[in-house]
Amino acid sequence: QVQLVESGGGLVQAGGSLRLSCAASGRTFSTYVMGWFRQGPGKEREFVAGTNRNSGITDYADSVKGRFTISRDNAKNTVYLQMNSLEPEDTAVYYCAARDRATLVRTTTGFGAWGQGTQVTVSS
Numbered sequence: 609q610v611q612l613v614e615s616g617g618g619l620v621q622a623g624g625s626l627r628l629s630c631a632a633s634g635r636t637f638s639t640y641v642m643g644w645f646r647q648g649p650g651k652e653r654e655f656v657a658g659t660n661r662n663s664g665i666t667d668y669a670d671s672v673k674g675r676f677t678i679s680r681d682n683a684k685n686t687v688y689l690q691m692n693s694l695e696p697e698d699t700a701v702y703y704c705a706a707r708d709r710a711t712l713v714r715t716t717t718g719f720g721a722w723g724q725g726t727q728v729t730v731s732s
Contacts, residue, residue, distance in 0.1 A: 614629065616628040620731070641658065
C-alpha cells in the first residue's frame with residue numbers, strides 16, 4: 609500500500625498562490641491514479657483535481673478549473689497541486705489520494721490510500 613504525505617499548505621491572502629506537494633512511498637507510484645480532495649469546515653470531502661498515471665488525462669472540479677493545476681513527477685514519486693487566484697472559499701484541509709485502477713474518478717470511495725491532509729487558509 610502506498611503511503612502519502614502532503615506539504616505546502618499555509619495562510620495566504622485572497623488572490624495569492626500556493627503549491628501543494630504529495631510525496632508517495634513505494635516503487636509503484638506510476639501505477640496509481642492520483643487525486644486531490646478538500647474538506648472545508650462543516651462540509652463533506654470533495655473532489656478537486658485528478659490525474660491519470662502519465663498525466664495524459666486530468667480532471668478538475670468546476671470551482672477550481674482555470675485556477676488550479678495538477679501535475680505529477682513519477683521519477684520523484686510526487687504529485688503537485690498549483691493553486692492560483694485563491695479565494696476564501698478555497699479554505700479547507702487538502703488531501704492527496706491514490707487509486708490503484710486505471711480510470712480517473714471523482715468519488716472518495718474510488719481512492720484507497722489517503723494522506724493526513726494539509727491546511728490551506730485563504731484570508732479576505
